[in-house]
Amino acid sequence: MSSAHGSQFSLLGQRRFAPFFWTQFLGAANDNIFKFAFTMLVTYQLSVHWLPPKLAGLVIGAVFIAPFLLFSATSGQLADKFDKARLTRLVKDLEITIMVLGTIGLFSGQIALLLGCIFLLGLHSTLFGPVKYAYLPQHLDEHELTGGNGMIEMGTFVAILLGNLAGGVLIALPADAWLPGAKAVALTCLGLALLGRLAAQAIPPTPSTAPGLKVNWNPVSETWRNLMLARQSVAVFRSLLGISWMWFFGAVFLSQFPSFAKDVLHGNEQVASLLLVVFSLGIATGSLLCETLSRRHVEIGLVPLGAIGMTVFAADLYFASRGLGGDGVHGVGAFLAEPAHWRVLADLFALSLAAGLYSVPMYALIQLRSPPSHRARIIAANNILNALFMIASAVIVGALLSAGVTIPQVFGLIALANLVVGAYIFLLVPEYLLRFLAWMLSRFVYRLRLVDDEHIPATGAAVIVCNHVSFVDAVLLMAASPRPIRFVMDHRIFKVPVLGWLFRLGKAIPIAPRGEDPAAYEAAFDAADAVLADGELIGIFPEGGITSDGQLQPFKGGVMKILERRPVPVIPVALVNLWGSFFSRAEGGRAMVKPFRRGLFSRVSVVAAPAVAPERVTPEGLREAVHGLLVAHGERVLLQGKEVAA
Numbered sequence: 001m002s003s004a005h006g007s008q009f010s011l012l013g014q015r016r017f018a019p020f021f022w023t024q025f026l027g028a029a030n031d032n033i034f035k036f037a038f039t040m041l042v043t044y045q046l047s048v049h050w051l052p053p054k055l056a057g058l059v060i061g062a063v064f065i066a067p068f069l070l071f072s073a074t075s076g077q078l079a080d081k082f083d084k085a086r087l088t089r090l091v092k093d094l095e096i097t098i099m100v101l102g103t104i105g106l107f108s109g110q111i112a113l114l115l116g117c118i119f120l121l122g123l124h125s126t127l128f129g130p131v132k133y134a135y136l137p138q139h140l141d142e143h144e145l146t147g148g149n150g151m152i153e154m155g156t157f158v159a160i161l162l163g164n165l166a167g168g169v170l171i172a173l174p175a176d177a178w179l180p181g182a183k184a185v186a187l188t189c190l191g192l193a194l195l196g197r198l199a200a201q202a203i204p205p206t207p208s209t210a211p212g213l214k215v216n217w218n219p220v221s222e223t224w225r226n227l228m229l230a231r232q233s234v235a236v237f238r239s240l241l242g243i244s245w246m247w248f249f250g251a252v253f254l255s256q257f258p259s260f261a262k263d264v265l266h267g268n269e270q271v272a273s274l275l276l277v278v279f280s281l282g283i284a285t286g287s288l289l290c291e292t293l294s295r296r297h298v299e300i301g302l303v304p305l306g307a308i309g310m311t312v313f314a315a316d317l318y319f320a321s322r323g324l325g326g327d328g329v330h331g332v333g334a335f336l337a338e339p340a341h342w343r344v345l346a347d348l349f350a351l352s353l354a355a356g357l358y359s360v361p362m363y364a365l366i367q368l369r370s371p372p373s374h375r376a377r378i379i380a381a382n383n384i385l386n387a388l389f390m391i392a393s394a395v396i397v398g399a400l401l402s403a404g405v406t407i408p409q410v411f412g413l414i415a416l417a418n419l420v421v422g423a424y425i426f427l428l429v430p431e432y433l434l435r436f437l438a439w440m441l442s443r444f445v446y447r448l449r450l451v452d453d454e455h456i457p458a459t460g461a462a463v464i465v466c467n468h469v470s471f472v473d474a475v476l477l478m479a480a481s482p483r484p485i486r487f488v489m490d491h492r493i494f495k496v497p498v499l500g501w502l503f504r505l506g507k508a509i510p511i512a513p514r515g516e517d518p519a520a521y522e523a524a525f526d527a528a529d530a531v532l533a534d535g536e537l538i539g540i541f542p543e544g545g546i547t548s549d550g551q552l553q554p555f556k557g558g559v560m561k562i563l564e565r566r567p568v569p570v571i572p573v574a575l576v577n578l579w580g581s582f583f584s585r586a587e588g589g590r591a592m593v594k595p596f597r598r599g600l601f602s603r604v605s606v607v608a609a610p611a612v613a614p615e616r617v618t619p620e621g622l623r624e625a626v627h628g629l630l631v632a633h634g635e636r637v638l639l640q641g642k643e644v645a646a
Contacts, residue, residue, distance in 0.1 A: 007147070007291070008144075008147030008148065008150055008151050008288070008291045009151075011140075011144070011147065011148060011151060012151075015202065015204055016139040016140075016204055017139065017140070017148060017151075018202075019199050019200065019201075019202035019203045019204075020088070020135060020139075020203050021151060021152065021155055022196075022199040023088060023092065023196050023199040023200045023203065024128070024132055024152065024155065024156065024159075025155045025156075025158075025159045026159075026192050026193075026195050026196035026199060027092070027095065027124070027125075027128060027159075027196050028155070028156050028159035028160060028163065029159040029160075029162055029163040029166070029192060030095065030099070030163070030189050030192040030193060030196065031121050031124075031125060031163065032159065032160050032162075032163025032164050032167060033163045033164075033166050033167040033170070033185065033188060033189055033192070034099075034102060034117070034118075034121060034167070034185070034189050035060060035064060035118060035121070035163075035167070036163065036164045036167035036168060036171075037167035037168070037170060037171040037181075037182075037185040038060060038114050038115075038118065039056055039057050039060050040167070040168060040171045040172070041114075041171055041181075041182065042056045042060075042111060043056050043057075045171075045181075046109060046111060048111050051111060051115075058394075059115075060115070060118055063115060063118045063119050063122065064118050064119070064121060064122040064125075065122060065387050065390065065391070066119065066122060067119065067122040067123040067125075067126040068122065068125075068126050068129075068383050068384060068386070068387040069219075069384060069387050069388070070126075070219060071123060071126045071127070071219065072126055072129070072130070072219070072223070072380040072381070072383045072384045072387075073216075073218075073219040073220075073222035073223045073226065073377070073380055073381070073384070074215065074217060074219060074222070075126050075127045075129065075130050075376075075380055076130040076222075076226065076376045076377035076378070076379060076380025076381065077213060077215045077216065077222065077376075077377055077380075078127070078130075078215070078376075079130040079131045079134050079376030079377075079379075079380070080130075080134070080208065080209050080210040080213055080373060080374065080375070080376040080377055081208055081210055081211065081213040081215065082208055083205060083206055083207055083208055084131045084134065084135045084138070084203075084206035085200075085203040085204060085205050085206045087127075087131055088128065088131055088135075088200050088203055089197070089200045089201065089203070091124060091127045091128050091131070091200075092193070092196050092197040092200045093197065094120075094123075094124055094127070095121075095124050095193045095196060095197070096190075096193045096194060096197055098117055098120045098121055098124060098193075099117075099186075099189045099190045099192075099193040100190065101113060101116070101117050101120070102114065102117040102186060102189060102190075103186040103187070103189075103190055105117060106182040106183065106185055106186035107182070107183060107186060109182070126383070129379065129380065129383045130376035130377070130379045130380040130383070131376065132152065133149075133152075133363060133366070133367060133375075133376075133379045134209075134367070134375045134376035134379055135206055136148050136149065136152070136367060137367045137368065137372070137375065138206050138207075138209075138372075139204070139206070141458075142297070142298060142368060142458040142482050143296040143297065143454065144296070145298055145364045145367060145368060146290050146291050146294050146296065146297065146298055146299065146360060146361060146364045147290075147291035147296065149287075149290070149360045149363045149364045149367070150287040150288050150289075150290045150291050150356075150360050151287075151288070153283065153284070153287035153356060153359065153360055153363070154283075154284040154285075154287045154288050154356075157280045157283040157284050157287070158280065158284055160280060161276065161277060161280035161281075164273075164276060165273065165277075166188070167185065168273070170184045170185045170188060171184075171185055209372045209373050209375065209376075210373040210374070213373075222377070223380075223381055223384055226374065226377045226378055226380065226381040227240075227381050229371075229374055229377075229378065230370070230378045230381060233369055233370075234428075234429055235300075235365060235369060235429055235431055236365065236366055236369050236370055236378065238425055238428060238429045239300075239362040239363075239365050239366050240366065240378070240381065240382045240385055241385070241425070242303065242358075242362050242425055243359055243362050243363065243366075243382060243385075243386065244382070244385040244386050244388070244389040245389065245418075245421050246355055246358055246359045246362075247386045247389050247390050247393075248389040248390065248392065248393045249310060249314075249355065249393075249414060249418060250283075250352075250355060251389075251390045251393040251394065252393055252397055252410065252411075252414050253279060253348070253351075253352075253411075254276070254279070255393070255394060255397065256397070256407050256410065257272050257275045257276055257279075258272045259407060260272075260275065260321075260407050261274075261275055262329075263407065264321055264324060264406075264407055264408060265321070265324060265330070265335065265341065265344065266324070266329055266330055267329065267330045267331075267332075267335045268329050268330065268331055270331055270332045271330060271331070271332055271335050274332055274335070274345075275345075275348060278345050278348050278349050278352070279348055279349075279352045280352075281349065281352075282348065282349040282350065282351070282352025282353040282355070282356065283352045283353070283355060283356045284356070285349075285353050285356065286306070286352065286353035286354060286355060286356020286357045286358075286360075287356040287359075287360050288356075289353070289356070289357065290302060290356070290357060290360040290361060293357070293439075294361065295450060297453075297481075297482050298361060298364040298365055298368050298482055298483075299361055299435065299439060300361045300362070300365050300431065300432055300435050301361075301432070301434075301435030301436040301437075301438060301439030301440075301479075302357045302358070302360075302361050302436075302439065303357075303358055303361055303362060303426075303432050303436070304422070304426055304432055304433060304436040305354075305357055305436060305439070306354045306355060306356070306357035306358025306359070307354075307358055307418065307422035307425075307426075308354070308422075309350060309351065309353065309354025309357065309358075310351050310354045310355055310358060310415075310418050310422075311415050311416075311418045311419045311422065312415075313347045313348075313350040313351035313354065314347075314351050314411055314412075314414055314415035314418060315412060315415035315416075316343075316347045317344065317347040317348065317351065317408075317411050317415075318408050318409070318411045318412030318415060319412075320340070320343045320344050320347055321344055321407075321408040321411070322408050324340060324341075324344075366378065366379065366382065367379075368458065368482075368483075369483075397410055400413070430505040430506065430507075431484055431506075433505070434475075434478060434484075434502070434505060434506045435478065435479075437475065437502065438475045438476070438478040438479040439479060441472060441475050441476065441479065442476060442479040444601075445582075445601075445602075446476070446578075446581070446601065446602050446603070446604045447601045447602065447603045447604070448476060448479060448480070448604055448605070448606065449603065449604070449605040449606075450480050450605075450606055451605055451606070451607040451608070451633070452607060452608045452609070453480050453481075453606065453608050454608075455571055455608040455609060455610050455611065456480065456481050456482065456537075456571060456573070456608050457537075457569070457571070457611070458482045458483060459535070460535055460568075460569075461531075461532040461533070461534075461535045461536060461537070461538075461566070461568045462537055462538075462568050462569045462570065462571055462611065463532075463537075463538045463539075463540065463559060463562060463563070463568060463569070463570045463571070464477065464481075464485060464537060464538070464539040464540070464570075464571050464573055465539075465540055465541075465542050465555075465559060465570055465571070465572055465573065465622050465626070466539065466540075466541055466572075466573040466574065466575060466626070467541070467543065467547070467552055467574055467575055467626050467630070468541035468543045468544075468545065468546050468547060468553075469546065469547055469550070469575050469578040469579050469584055470546065470575075470578050470579075470581065470583035470584040470585075471493070471496065471499055471546065471583045471584075472499075472583045473541065473546075473575055473578070474487045474489065474503065474506075474508070474539065475502070476575060476578070476604065476606060477539055477573065477575075477606065478506075479606075480573075480606040480608075481537065483536075483537065484506075484536065484537065485537045485538070485539040486506075486507060486508065486509060486527075486528070486531045486536060486537065486538055486539065487503070487506070487508045487509065487538075487539040487540070487541075488508070488509045488511050488524055488528055488538065488539070488540045488558070489503060489508045489509065489510060489511065489541070490510075490511065490512075490544070490545060491510040491511060491512045491517075491520065494508075494510055509524050509527045509528060509531075510524065511524035511558075512524075525558075525561055525562065525565070528562055529562070529565045529566050532562070532566040532568055533566065538562065540558060540559060540562070542555035542556050542558060542559055542619060542622065542623075543555060543556070544556045544558075546584075546585055547579070547584075547585070548585050550579035550580070550584070552623065552626065552627055552630065554619075554623065555619035555620070555622055555623040556619065557619055559617065559619065559622065560617070560618075560619065563614045563617055567614035567615070568614055569611035569612065569613060569614065570611065570612045570614065570617050570622065571608055571609065571610075571611050571612075572608070572609040572612065572622055572625035572626050572629065573606060573607065573608045573609070573626070573629075574605075574606075574607045574609075574626050574629035574630045574633070575604065575605075575606060576604065576605040576606075576607055576629070576630060576633045576634070577602075577603060577604045577605060577633075577634075578604045581602050581604070605633055607629045607632075607633055608629075609625050609626075609628075609629055612625070
């Protein structure tokens with residue numbers, strides 16, 4: 001049972017996850033301490049003619065992001081070619097070298113050397129990025145992948161937050177202090193680099209997934225090659241674009257916090273820091289919630305939920321921040337004393353929480369469905385796209401502000417743009433929308449319990465056979481499966497309003513009786529065979545129709561015809577306690593006539609049995625297996641004319 005797995009926090013007590021988590025956490029914190037302290041140093045303390053204070057943040061950000069564009073394609077190949085634990089330790093050795101140079105630069109005030117260290121830190125992050133996301137699928141199973149990604153995302157944003165805060169505090173230490181600001185930053189960063197290397201030493205071996213790979217040193221051609229590979233899976237490629245859009249969206253807010261705090265909210269630097277804290281906590285909270293809301297699956301149904309939240313709360317932030325006035329500059333206390341400001345903070349927290357719900361399932365989907373031999377390279381291509389989208393964000397927002405658009409109006413425009421982008425992605429890849437509807441149905445109409453759902457395979461071709469109780473059986477099975485199921489369904493269900501559109505969107509395969517339409521009958525089996533040939537799941541209801549009395553009907557022989565063409569494992573699945581609900585034919589053979597006949601949140605279960613080898617499959621044996629699942633979980637069923645109950 002999936003419930004047998006521990007929570008995502010239990011991973012912090014396991015060697016396969018904890019050393020890697022702390023390695024990435026310390027690295028992210030170190031990057032941000034150094035970057036933010038250096039930005040404050042050249043803005044407020046040291047003055048050089050070639051780096052004016054008003055451009056310091058922009059230049060430092062551009063120098064840090066440049067390696068992502070130049071070296072991501074190469075770093076992805078290295079992560080696929082070599083052991084990821086060994087590569088991580090080499091990256092941490094590089095970080096120590098960088099911080100030694102940074103210590104020299106901070107002690108001597110050499111700005112050019114420090115700017116070079118920023119570039120090298122960007123290179124450090126570029127090399128580690130593909131490792132970070134390609135490592136997890138080699139050590140976590142499908143049920144743990146969402147929780148593990150949530151922990152990594154939470155750790156990253158908390159590290160960014162703490163790094164910025166610590167960098168600001170340390171660099172502000174006065175020159176007559178026991179340890180002046182620049183020296184305090186230098187020693188702290190060097191110490192964190194050493195701790196990160198120590199944590200990396202405990203990372204378990206993570207073998208190469210492409211040991212024979214010949215490295216292509218041309219970043220342009222290699223990036224293009226990996227994007228073309230990702231395009232072979234529509235869901236993976238659109239997820240790359242979706243994640244990059246999230247970074248575009250987030251960069252709009254992060255880049256505008258100082259100006260938003262000063263010019264719109266009339267707050268000081270501490271108010272700008274408060275906005276960063278609220279945003280980071282929202283991302284961290286949303287990332288951690290993904291595991292709970294997904295029932296420990298890679299649940300991309302959360303992506304539309306996150307997109308809706310991003311749009312709604314970004315739009316409300318526009319309305320909440322219009323017309324905010326006041327005299328003078330507020331500190332945090334005076335800022336929080338204004339009730340209108342709490343709405344701003346609530347919107348900011350909610351939209352960033354939604355961004356966490358949006359991004360974590362996409363990362364997990366990319367990890368799960370990318371070919372293992374190319375996984376790190378696809379993630380590297382994602383990093384390049386992220387960088388390009390963030391650069392585009394800076395250029396577009398800069399142009400809007402130069403054209404006289406206000407910051408609240410920018411937030412309103414990004415809400416509108418998010419609505420358009422979300423609609424485009426979800427209509428182009430209907431799997432997101434279908435999983436969202438399945439998630440909603442299993443959360444707010446039924447209380448769905450999954451039992452032994454690990455028997456539904458995360459990879460490889462298989463046939464799912466299930467009893468047919470209601471018009472939403474396929475939707476509930478979608479909610480239980482870690483990946484899409486292509487259902488073979490009676491052609492008449494496609495004529496049902498809404499449900500017909502839904503199943504067409506999900507590319508369900510219509511089938512008609514051979515005597516009624518021989519061509520449609522054969523076409524259905526051809527389509528099912530093509531799905532299995534691609535290594536995907538087929539779902540069938542071998543009773544041939546929805547039960548009209550709640551009893552298990554004889555299984556027909558369609559499954560045998562499928563297996564004759566393509567011998568694959570068959571997984572018996574039972575829908576338990578669904579009879580009598582709104583979508584079943586419990587009202588004299590009619591369905592959907594009494595919406596609340598069993599009340600709200602009616603409890604139903606999806607129960608899976610171990611796979612049956614194709615050579616052992618018979619319709620009668622499969623019916624016995626499904627019947628056994630029903631009886632074992634308390635459903636009264638007829639078998640050979642006799643009523644049986646648990």
